[in-house]
Amino acid sequence: MTDPVLDLISKERSARSARHSDVTGVRYLLHMAYIEAHDLAKTYTPKGAPAVHALDGLSLSVPQGTVTALLGPNGAGKTTAVKVLTTLIRPDSGTATIDGIDVQTDGDQIRRMIGVSGQYAAVDENLTGFENLDMIGRLYHLGAKASRRRARELIELFDLTEAQNRPVKGFSGGMRRRIDLAGALVIDPQVLFLDEPTTGLDPRSRLGLWDIITRLVAQGTTVLLTTQYLEEADRLADDIAVIDHGTVIAQGTSDELKSSIGGQRVELSLVSEGDSDAAVAILRSVGTAAPEVSSDRRTLAVTVANGPTALQAVLGQVERDGIRLHDAGMQRPTLDDVFLQLTGHSASADDEKEKAS
Amino acid sequence: MTTAVREPATGAPRAASTASWFSDGWITTRRNLIKIKRVPDILVFTTLQPIMFVLLFSYVYAGSIDIPGSDYKEFIMAGIFAQTVVFGSTYSGSAMAQDLKEGIIDRFRTLPMSPSAVLVGRTNGDLLINGISMLVMIATGLVVGWRVRSSPLEAIAAIALLLLFAYAFSWVMAFIGMSVRSPEVINNVSFLVLFPLTFISNAFVPSENLPTPLRVFAEYNPVSALVQAARELFGNVPPQTPVPDTWTQQNPVLTVLIGIVVLLSVFVPLSIRKFSQISSR
Numbered sequence: 232m233t234d235p236v237l238d239l240i241s242k243e244r245s246a247r248s249a250r251h252s253d254v255t256g257v258r259y260l261l262h263m264a265y266i267e268a269h270d271l272a273k274t275y276t277p278k279g280a281p282a283v284h285a286l287d288g289l290s291l292s293v294p295q296g297t298v299t300a301l302l303g304p305n306g307a308g309k310t311t312a313v314k315v316l317t318t319l320i321r322p323d324s325g326t327a328t329i330d331g332i333d334v335q336t337d338g339d340q341i342r343r344m345i346g347v348s349g350q351y352a353a354v355d356e357n358l359t360g361f362e363n364l365d366m367i368g369r370l371y372h373l374g375a376k377a378s379r380r381r382a383r384e385l386i387e388l389f390d391l392t393e394a395q396n397r398p399v400k401g402f403s404g405g406m407r408r409r410i411d412l413a414g415a416l417v418i419d420p421q422v423l424f425l426d427e428p429t430t431g432l433d434p435r436s437r438l439g440l441w442d443i444i445t446r447l448v449a450q451g452t453t454v455l456l457t458t459q460y461l462e463e464a465d466r467l468a469d470d471i472a473v474i475d476h477g478t479v480i481a482q483g484t485s486d487e488l489k490s491s492i493g494g495q496r497v498e499l500s501l502v503s504e505g506d507s508d509a510a511v512a513i514l515r516s517v518g519t520a521a522p523e524v525s526s527d528r529r530t531l532a533v534t535v536a537n538g539p540t541a542l543q544a545v546l547g548q549v550e551r552d553g554i555r556l557h558d559a560g561m562q563r564p565t566l567d568d569v570f571l572q573l574t575g576h577s578a579s580a581d582d583e584k585e586k587a588s
Numbered sequence: 589m590t591t592a593v594r595e596p597a598t599g600a601p602r603a604a605s606t607a608s609w610f611s612d613g614w615i616t617t618r619r620n621l622i623k624i625k626r627v628p629d630i631l632v633f634t635t636l637q638p639i640m641f642v643l644l645f646s647y648v649y650a651g652s653i654d655i656p657g658s659d660y661k662e663f664i665m666a667g668i669f670a671q672t673v674v675f676g677s678t679y680s681g682s683a684m685a686q687d688l689k690e691g692i693i694d695r696f697r698t699l700p701m702s703p704s705a706v707l708v709g710r711t712n713g714d715l716l717i718n719g720i721s722m723l724v725m726i727a728t729g730l731v732v733g734w735r736v737r738s739s740p741l742e743a744i745a746a747i748a749l750l751l752l753f754a755y756a757f758s759w760v761m762a763f764i765g766m767s768v769r770s771p772e773v774i775n776n777v778s779f780l781v782l783f784p785l786t787f788i789s790n791a792f793v794p795s796e797n798l799p800t801p802l803r804v805f806a807e808y809n810p811v812s813a814l815v816q817a818a819r820e821l822f823g824n825v826p827p828q829t830p831v832p833d834t835w836t837q838q839n840p841v842l843t844v845l846i847g848i849v850v851l852l853s854v855f856v857p858l859s860i861r862k863f864s865q866i867s868s869r
Binding site (some may be wrong): 353 | 612615619623697867
């Protein structure tokens with residue numbers, strides 16, 4: 232996937248990492264855990280349905296001034312975790328603190344230091360873009376003058392001039408989304424929570440959003456975002472926490488995660504299924520795990536540590552063995568790969584199971 | 589430590605205080621006023637429907653329903669007032685459910701605002717709508733021949749009592765709206781509950797003519813107390829009406845006042861508590 236926005240963001244992030252690189256390894260010591268969640272549990276019991284363990288012993292540690300992504304499929308508990316940290320719901324058990332302040336007992340203090348943009352654009356349809364942002368500023372108790380000035384600044388920043396003086400009703404989803412994101416930035420928050428922030432944003436707005444976030448992070452803001460896409464987490468975040476069934480199953484930089492799941496994949500598509508045994512043997516010799524074979528035995532894949540080298544080796548051996556190919560290639564790991572490796576089940580299969588039940 | 593690098597340009601977010609209780613309430617009230625201004629069907633409905641009711645009842649039923657010693661128009665107005673303001677309170681229910689559905693409650697709940705502000709603003713919105721409806725109904729009533737037979741002070745007391753009762757009922761509806769969560773269900777159910785509640789009362793016919801089970805219901809119905817209180821304060825009680833035998837009908841103003849205090853003292857804290865726990869799904 233080549234995405235100019237993500238590429239740019241990625242470069243920015245690399246530059247940021249480079250600043251930290253002198254002290255790589257002691258980064259966690261320099262950045263004390265700012266957001267701490269310990270053993271959070273939350274169970275919903277819908278009427279006539281089995282209990283849902285939205286959070287099942289989730290623990291998380293987010294260093295200050297970094298971007299951390301919660302990565303996981305739908306229903307993994309990402310949004311529930313964000314809701315606990317933003318004081319929207321109380322966990323059944325466990326503790327969570329931001330800068331040492333308890334989110335359950337000192338909610339009002341927490342709410343003064345956070346900016347939140349939820350999964351759905353939480354804007355008042357009958358108010359104009361300006362009125363929405365101005366209202367939020369006043370409810371942060373910034374005062375009338377500062378609220379108006381900040382609303383105007385954000386309208387400029389998020390390219391909302393069109394929606395400035397017209398009721399939000401009638402504007403596109405992307406426009407509402409931008410107003411909502413702007414709402415999360417009415418104060419320069421110490422912690423910014425973004426639940427699936429790039430959903431519904433056009434490339435230009437995403438660039439604008441990231442530009443603002445980068446500046447905030449440079450000032451010391453901590454960002455916690457959720458995403459379903461590894462690609463996005465990879466490019467946007469310093470750290471990734473992989474979440475499944477309400478708990479963090481792995482946390483680390485994208486490089487750490489990728490190497491833990493075998494880096495890349497080599498895929499072969501065979502002309503004849505008769506060659507499959509020979510091809511499996513070739514893949515086995517380069518792979519870090521057992522090769523996967525499709526049901527028609529003509530599409531094979533294996534995770535490898537070093538993609539290009541493995542692909543070259545595979546193609547050389549394929550030629551020597553006289554195996555005919557439709558296609559051969561190398562892939563970066565997908566969310567599915569991460570899940571398969573970490574949990575033994577695939578993320579999409581999990582979705583289907585949820586739908587079926 | 590991060591606050592030091594933060595530009596003071598936007599001012600510092602502050603916690604809710606007593607002063608902000610008022611300002612937060614005003615900000616959310618203004619939000620609802622803007623809605624009334626921008627969604628014309630609310631205003632059209634709240635003005636046209638009462639006019640329609642006054643006209644229908646005073647011209648369609650007035651000829652057929654005989655109130656001894658009184659004109660039906662005189663009798664019916666308090667009933668229409670009560671019914672209209674009670675229905676006007678249901679907006680708080682559907683609006684809270686709608687806010688919850690759209691996720692804006694989540695936005696409000698992550699702000700350091702007073703936890704009662706959204707509800708205060710919402711119920712104030714209903715109060716304004718009901719105030720407008722009252723003015724329209726009074727004007728229409730005067731046009732069709734209804735008259736206040738008491739003092740201006742008592743008439744003002746009647747209007748205040750009607751609006752206060754409806755305001756207290758708005759808090760009940762707001763609580764229901766947050767519990768039921770579906771604006772459509774709220775609309776349909778309040779129709780199903782409030783129509784019998786307002787009709788099985790003394791609002792449109794004298795309750796002593798009703799069959800016994802309905803009469804008993806009507807005599808203890810809070811809407812009947814409200815109607816009776818308004819009727820007394822406007823001086824519209826038919827002179828030949830027999831002395832009612834229930835305490836609530838003998839002391840309607842006091843009954844309604846007690847009702848308002850009870851509803852507010854139960855549902856204001858209950859609604860604020862509910863608000864501090866809800867979140868969109």
